[in-house]
Amino acid sequence: MSYPPPPGPVYLSTTPEIPGKKIVRSLGIVFGQTVRTRGFFGRFAAGIEALVGGKSEAYLSEIEKARNEALDDLIRKAMTIGANGVIGIDFETSEILEGFIVITAVGTAVVVE
Structure with missing residues (x-):
């Protein structure tokens, strides 16, 4: 079942x-996910930087983009079920296979006033 998106922002x-808001209904758990792959050159650069004690800015940038995509997916799914808020948001990052990274955002969709 699909509901129209809530008016206004999604908290x-x-x-x-949510500070200053009253939760009037819990709609259940929502997930948002995205998958990223690091190419050979990304893995190579990350390995070199790790060896010399640095951090891989390119790799961190990709993780941040992926996290934002997962959060956007979470928001879309929450809005689809009529939520105007998501609480208890947490992110999980895991590697599946070699070089494939899954970013998951999970939270509880709610209606707030």
Whole structure:
């Protein structure tokens, strides 16, 4: 079942509440995911930087983009079920196969006033 998107912003929180808002209904768990792959050159550059004690800015940038994509997916899914907020947001990052990274955003979709 699909609901029209809520008017106004979608409130996001990593805590179990949204300051200044009252949670009037919980709609359940929502997930947002994206998958990234690091190419050979990305793995090579990350390996070299790790050897010399640096951090791979290119790799970190890709992780940030992927995290934002997962969060956008989470928001879309929450809006689809009529939520105007998501609480308890958490991110998980895992590698599947060699070089494939899954970023997952998970939270509880809620209706707030």
